Amino acid sequence: xxxxxxxxxxxxxxxxxxxxxxxxxxxxxxxxxxxxxxxxxxxxxxxxxxxxxxxxxxxxxxxxxxxxxxxxxxxxxxxxxxxxxxxxxxxxxxxxxxxxxxxxxxxxxxxxxxxxxxxxxxxxxxxxxxxxxxxxxxxxxxxxxxxxxxxxxxxxxxxxxxxxxxxxxxxxxxxxxxxxxxxxxxxxxxxxxxxxxxxxxxxxxxxxxxxxxxxxxxxxxxxxxxxxxxxxxxxxxxxxxxxxxxxxxxxxxxxxxxxxxxxxxxxxxxxxxxxxxxxxxxxxxxxxxxxxxxxxxxxxxxxxxxxxxxxxxxxxxxxxx
Amino acid sequence: xxxxxxxxxxxxxxxxxxxxxxxxxxxxxxxxxxxxxxxxxxxxxxxxxxxxxxxxxxxxxxxxxxxxxxxxxxxxxxxxxxxxxxxxxxxxxxxxxxxxxxxxxxxxxxxxxxxxxxxxxxxxxxxxxxxxxxxxxxxxxxxxxxxxxxxxxxxxxxxxxxxxxxxxxxxxxxxxxxxxxxxxxxxxxxxxxxxxxxxxxxxxxxxxxxxxxxxxxxxxxxxxxxxxxxxxxxxxxxxxxxxxxxxxxxxxxxxxxxxxxxxxxxxxxxxxxxxxxxxxxxxxxxxx
Ligand SMILES: [Mg+2]
Numbered sequence: 001x002x003x004x005x006x007x008x009x010x011x012x013x014x015x016x017x018x019x020x021x022x023x024x025x026x027x028x029x030x031x032x033x034x035x036x037x038x039x040x041x042x043x044x045x046x047x048x049x050x051x052x053x054x055x056x057x058x059x060x061x062x063x064x065x066x067x068x069x070x071x072x073x074x075x076x077x078x079x080x081x082x083x084x085x086x087x088x089x090x091x092x093x094x095x096x097x098x099x100x101x102x103x104x105x106x107x108x109x110x111x112x113x114x115x116x117x118x119x120x121x122x123x124x125x126x127x128x129x130x131x132x133x134x135x136x137x138x139x140x141x142x143x144x145x146x147x148x149x150x151x152x153x154x155x156x157x158x159x160x161x162x163x164x165x166x167x168x169x170x171x172x173x174x175x176x177x178x179x180x181x182x183x184x185x186x187x188x189x190x191x192x193x194x195x196x197x198x199x200x201x202x203x204x205x206x207x208x209x210x211x212x213x214x215x216x217x218x219x220x221x222x223x224x225x226x227x228x229x230x231x232x233x234x235x236x237x238x239x240x241x242x243x244x245x246x247x248x249x250x251x252x253x254x255x256x257x258x259x260x261x262x263x264x265x266x267x268x269x270x271x272x273x274x275x276x277x278x279x280x281x282x283x284x285x286x287x288x289x290x291x292x293x294x295x296x297x298x299x300x301x302x303x304x305x306x307x308x309x310x311x312x313x314x315x316x317x318x319x320x321x
Numbered sequence: 322x323x324x325x326x327x328x329x330x331x332x333x334x335x336x337x338x339x340x341x342x343x344x345x346x347x348x349x350x351x352x353x354x355x356x357x358x359x360x361x362x363x364x365x366x367x368x369x370x371x372x373x374x375x376x377x378x379x380x381x382x383x384x385x386x387x388x389x390x391x392x393x394x395x396x397x398x399x400x401x402x403x404x405x406x407x408x409x410x411x412x413x414x415x416x417x418x419x420x421x422x423x424x425x426x427x428x429x430x431x432x433x434x435x436x437x438x439x440x441x442x443x444x445x446x447x448x449x450x451x452x453x454x455x456x457x458x459x460x461x462x463x464x465x466x467x468x469x470x471x472x473x474x475x476x477x478x479x480x481x482x483x484x485x486x487x488x489x490x491x492x493x494x495x496x497x498x499x500x501x502x503x504x505x506x507x508x509x510x511x512x513x514x515x516x517x518x519x520x521x522x523x524x525x526x527x528x529x530x531x532x533x534x535x536x537x538x539x540x541x542x543x544x545x546x547x548x549x550x551x552x553x554x555x556x557x558x559x560x561x562x563x564x565x566x567x568x569x570x571x572x573x574x575x576x577x578x579x580x581x582x583x584x585x586x587x588x589x590x591x592x593x594x595x596x597x598x599x600x601x602x603x604x605x606x607x608x609x
Contacts, residue, residue, distance in 0.1 A: 059484035061481040065447050070454040072440070075461075101441045
């Protein structure tokens with residue numbers, strides 16, 4: 001696929017648009033607010049459908065329970081907050097009220113990754129995928145740009161029956177998918193065919209993966225690029241096929257490398273088709289204040305790091321043979 | 322849809338005794354579980370399911386039913402016994418409590434398909450939030466059914482309870498009625514020693530609730546409280562039900578060590594006999 005950025009947009013904008021559109025189509029959709037509604041993309045819906053917007057205040061634990069109650073009554077509640085608060089403050093409510101009851105609650109996790117920027121470590125969600133991924137019944141979505149986040153949000157509301165977590169970011173980032181392909185939950189997208197190694201990326205790092213693949217191409221290395229927009233259920237078929245065909249996988253995510261996408265793929269290939277792997281992401285530390293671009297650079301979450309680690313990986317792969 | 326016919330008030334003590342016997346039998350058979358709180362709530366559960374709740378055991382999902390949310394999942398035995406005696410499932414199934422493959426999980430789990438069960442719960446401090454969501458849905462759909470939530474007194478130490486208490490008043494949920502099982506004890510001892518709750522009624526009042534107290538072992542008192550709870554337009558209601566942990570079995574009444582304990586099979590026989598004798602005595606007294 002050609003690398004065309006149609007302009008930078010925050011993925012949270014896609015979430016807000018998706019919620020609005022699904023809400024327009026289905027009067028059962030309701031939104032819950034925990035004070036930060038415009039910051040997490042819920043303001044469009046709240047303004048259009050004030051009677052379906054419920055303000056609960058700064059009380060994320062209660063929000064999860066309220067969402068559960070609404071869902072048990074047949075509503076489709078969408079609750080968006082910062083990923084750090086969803087995954088950690090309200091973790092027990094998500095585990096028992098939401099997941100054990102297996103209700104169709106859509107949880108929006110905003111402020112994903114270090115690209116949150118100046119707010120610093122407290123507000124940069126870097127462990128949310130790990131927390132959400134281990135919960136039974138939970139579906140975990142991590143779309144790559146604003147256009148895809150809109151489609152993911154609509155899919156979460158209209159196609160799922162149980163709990164769903166959707167992760168998105170704050171800073172304007174390249175909006176490069178054209179929205180022409182349907183968003184199929186659980187199906188990874190092959191963005192580029194290659195045979196030397198696979199770059200499996202999620203969220204903001206998908207764009208970086210595509211850029212890295214171009215650089216690698218200029219050095220004679222052909223990279224297969226997967227957009228893993230669904231962390232759970234993982235598309236085992238596409239990933240294992242990539243493992244067999246390319247013999248090496250590098251993962252890229254704006255998340256701790258343990259427990260998130262890297263962990264998920266390592267678990268999968270270890271069990272079915274072990275190949276050498278590299279991991280791009282956060283390495284067991286907190287983020288800090290700064291601007292999005294320089295923080296991503298500093299923590300090794302840009303295409304340059306994907307290229308460096310890919311070259312090492314390809315070398316390892318051939319050494320192993 | 323026909324709802325279950327309310328019982329005469331005079332029938333309630335005998336039903337409560339049968340529910341207590343079932344609680345004791347099922348826990349003795351299970352070999353683990355929570356006897357004290359389950360016995361202490363038997364009169365409240367009997368009043369609700371046999372006199373107050375709009376419900377239909379032959380149609381558990383009846384959309385217009387009143388909902389009962391049990392937040393303190395550990396007293397599941399009294400919920401299960403009440404549901405069985407009300408006709409949701411055979412009383413004999415109570416003997417599967419806590420066993421592998423049972424619909425009667427140690428703490429309620431909806432995934433096992435028990436009819437009449439509204440919520441999987443067991444981690445304290447969550448039930449009221451869910452009840453608030455159900456009450457908001459009821460209001461938004463202009464329904465007249467009510468949401469009842471049973472909370473423990475020790476549970477009120479969980480901060481999330483007060484998040485939901487604030488939200489219920491803010492959203493004027495007068496279709497929501499909380500019953501606090503005020504037995505004054507929790508696992509480590511008296512609530513006032515572990516983490517004081519008093520002045521409890523004032524706390525709820527200051528959160529914007531209509532507050533009522535009752536004797537949780539006097540059916541007239543429980544009924545009056547429940548009727549009063551229906552009469553506070555715009556306000557959620559809380560009934561502080563003063564109960565005795567282990568009520569009905571003299572040797573364990575008020576003893577917090579029976580929070581998470583079960584009788585041996587021999588003790589169960591004695592306890593059941595004690596309940597039978599007391600009921601017979603009560604009826605003898607009533608006739609003479
Ligand atoms: Mg207690």
